[in-house]
Amino acid sequence: MKKLFPTATAGSLPKPSWIAEPEKLWSPWKLEGQELLDGKQDALRVSLQEQKDTDIVSDGEQTRQHFVTTFIEHLDGVDFEKRETVKIRDRYEASVPTVIGPVSRPKSVFVEDAKFLRSQTDKPIKWALPGPMTMVDTLYDAHYKSREKLAWEFAGLLNQEAKELEAAGVNIIQFDEPAFNVFFDEVKEWGIKCLERAIEGLKCETAVHICYGYGIKANTDWKKTLGNEWRQYEELFPQLQKSNIDIISLECHNSHVPIELIELVRGKKVMVGAIDVASDKVETPEEVAETIRKALQYVDADKLLPCTNCGMAPLARHVARGKLDALAAGAEIVRKELAEKAKA
Numbered sequence: 001m002k003k004l005f006p007t008a009t010a011g012s013l014p015k016p017s018w019i020a021e022p023e024k025l026w027s028p029w030k031l032e033g034q035e036l037l038d039g040k041q042d043a044l045r046v047s048l049q050e051q052k053d054t055d056i057v058s059d060g061e062q063t064r065q066h067f068v069t070t071f072i073e074h075l076d077g078v079d080f081e082k083r084e085t086v087k088i089r090d091r092y093e094a095s096v097p098t099v100i101g102p103v104s105r106p107k108s109v110f111v112e113d114a115k116f117l118r119s120q121t122d123k124p125i126k127w128a129l130p131g132p133m134t135m136v137d138t139l140y141d142a143h144y145k146s147r148e149k150l151a152w153e154f155a156g157l158l159n160q161e162a163k164e165l166e167a168a169g170v171n172i173i174q175f176d177e178p179a180f181n182v183f184f185d186e187v188k189e190w191g192i193k194c195l196e197r198a199i200e201g202l203k204c205e206t207a208v209h210i211c212y213g214y215g216i217k218a219n220t221d222w223k224k225t226l227g228n229e230w231r232q233y234e235e236l237f238p239q240l241q242k243s244n245i246d247i248i249s250l251e252c253h254n255s256h257v258p259i260e261l262i263e264l265v266r267g268k269k270v271m272v273g274a275i276d277v278a279s280d281k282v283e284t285p286e287e288v289a290e291t292i293r294k295a296l297q298y299v300d301a302d303k304l305l306p307c308t309n310c311g312m313a314p315l316a317r318h319v320a321r322g323k324l325d326a327l328a329a330g331a332e333i334v335r336k337e338l339a340e341k342a343k344a
């Protein structure tokens with residue numbers, strides 16, 4: 001029988017301090033040239049070790065500086081010298097690169113890293129790519145002058161990358177779309193359609209990660225304005241349920257998302273966020289188990305994947321490690337409970 005509740009992480013893990021400054025987003029590399037290449041592979045080895053009790057492993061984003069910009073850096077048509085200040089997710093200002101011409105992907109971005117990770121583990125690998133809408137939202141567009149047009153272009157490039165990752169042995173390809181929680185009209189008009197374009201023709205499983213962001217101040221301040229009930233998911237779930245995406249990754253623990261909203265995506269696999277990435281407090285296994293039990297009311301047991309709410313890149317390494325241990329132990333508690341019930 002297949003193991004119930006395979007655990008996973010949403011994506012990033014803290015980087016070792018010898019490769020980049022810890023507890024920081026967009027942290028610059030400390031090595032260069034061949035040393036950096038070797039350092040990235042060592043960091044991938046370490047991140048697999050950190051995920052020794054995680055059933056579905058990722059690269060922990062050890063080879064990229066940022067989940068969106070690293071992919072964009074490899075595209076033609078984007079000028080990283082020409083920067084403009086935009087409001088990301090309608091929330092915080094950031095200096096971002098500019099789209100100056102037709103975008104294209106001259107060569108694969110992550111495929112060599114994925115091949116290396118594949119050579120180091122027999123576990124299923126999940127690989128995260130930025131979603132088309134979130135990419136558009138992290139740029140200034142001086143060429144297409146249309147968020148939708150640019151998103152369709154990105155969806156095509158992501159599809160090329162995803163196909164190569166699949167061929168390299170990646171089992172699940174995930175698209176990170178935190179922008180889905182902000183721009184509901186666009187999500188309905190073209191956001192989900194672009195996502196389906198990005199997964200066209202893939203045979204591996206596909207996932208979309210929709211969260212309330214990393215535990216950085218701009219996000220925690222924004223969350224304070226959302227009130228007692230966060231019903232954002234309600235806007236997108238009905239359409240997402242009908243989409244071709246296999247897995248939906250959500251923020252649940254310590255969020256104000258009414259858990260019953262998950263019913264709206266019944267039939268999909270759900271990566272249930274049972275680890276708060278905006279707090280240094282390490283969850284107890286029992287807290288993780290409680291989140292899984294609550295979600296089980298709305299997700300079939302064979303479709304529930306306990307997970308982190310979001311990436312853990314900004315956390316201290318010992319905190320992230322503690323949280324991964326709690327995730328594994330919490331999933332095991334509920335597995336045992338169900339096995340006992342089945343016997344009774």
Ligand SMILES: [Zn+2]
Nearest residue numbers: 211213310311
């Ligand atoms: Zn996230």
